[in-house]
Amino acid sequence: MTNHAPPAGLRSDQMFINFGPQHPSTHGVLRIALTVEGEVVVKGDPDIGYLHRGMEKLFEARTYSQGLMLTDRFDYISAMHNNLGYCLAVERLAGIQAPLRAQYLRVLVAELNRIASHLVFFGTFAVDMGAFTPFLYAFREREMIMDLFEELCGGRLLYTYMRFGGVSADLPAGWAGKCTEFLNFFEPRLKEYDTLLSGNPIFKSRTEGVGVISAERAVSWGLSGPILRASGVNYDVRKNDPYCVYDKLDFKAVVLQNGSCWDRYYCRMLEMGESLKISRQCLAALASAELTPGEIVAKGVPKMFKAAPGQAYAHVEASRGDLGFYAVSDGGMNPFRMHVRGPSFINVAILQEMLGGCKIADVVAILGSLDIVLGEVDR
């Protein structure tokens, strides 16, 4: 990329820098071992594992319903998706079908959580790029979603909302009205964000054309989510392998072409608009007479849950990409093996290829635009 050969007659030295694990821009405990020559990065190696808790093993020591609590702690910014993916995998294992109302509720909370998660990205990415105001705006809106979730399920960050065959609680009285109020408030805010950040030339010159991932590289590194779609690959689990009621809803997968940091950023901004549309449709469906209030859990699911021997895989489109749960049962109370395909873990791997040749200041931009959550990288 950049020619970093020094001019003739000048001696240059390489320097080793630890970026993280306590650096504020790593959004967690990621360490990147950087070798720099002047201002140019020669080599960058992401070093993970500081937050490893052995979650996949912990599943084996817990019953299926107790394992639900663990899934919250993977991607704690969008815990609803983790809940949903785990429940779908176990339901597939046991052959349970959630009632329609529960499926609409699941999609509704998942999309609201996607908005909240992308708002965190919007805020922190702006801070990384030197703009502080958008952070406050993003967290103001996120707080409203947290409040909605608190009223719905009692948790503000770690929800444990889903259950096998449904969800744990129906909408409280007046919740749908509050949610509509929030969506009406939020829709014009998206334009405001564009004024604050997306169209800002200073922000653009730091992100446009920086950290470009071509479609071929994105696919061969196994990327997923907004990062993949920003590179021009139209792959969205909600479209390509619909779960719950996504095949009945009207939305489109956002695809941008260039694959630079700005595209990855803007892809998420457009996705928030799509999530908004989906949430509105879900609210309308929940208000219709076809879905009986209170019918939120499939009948006959025992409290002490036992699955027949077998295996099942289910994946969902989480905020950060394709989140998969692979459950193996030997017929006991606990899963025999639970494997998690965490999108952040796979997305962070491309750093080692992207960082070579870029400037030091771009490291933060590239890392921020990948939007990883270390709870999911290390598990």
Place this chain on the structure above:
Amino acid sequence: MKNYIDFVADASWNTLKGLWVTLKFLFLPSITVQYPTEKIVPYPRFRGMLAYDAELCIACGMCVRACPSRCIALAKAAPPPAPPPAADGQPAAPAVKAGPKIEWYTIDYGRCNFCGLCEESCPTKPKAVWHSLDYEAVFSTREEMVRRWKRGDGPWGTVKRSADAQPSAISDQIHIQDMPVRK
């Protein structure tokens, strides 16, 4: 040079537009809460610090089995002595009023995940173990995190300073906001 001036003009114009957005909110009321002096009361479903009622508990152990992190432990009380068999021609003696069915009950707040599975599994009505709305908890040692109720204690969240003293609220341990709200 022209490009540079264009860029500066563009950036300044966009900065002004951004400032206009922030200016619009300058005169609106504040959305922040000054925490120690102002406090938000959570919604009824909020999962705060666990609370426990020994009068309602039937010592079935469902919460112990439901908890993912084994933070609850309990022991059943010995069954009350059976009333003496009724003598001929005499009405049977009234049954001895049974006290709490539980001997002791322990919650380790250091391990609690606030997931709500224990409350969900509790079979009594109203629930004997439930998440209160309290979100302020300060512990200074690990031992303090383990709260224990045993036969003869006052209600959960209180402590007897001496043998004859009335139970009083624990002020230096768990501060339940006002009263734990019963769901």
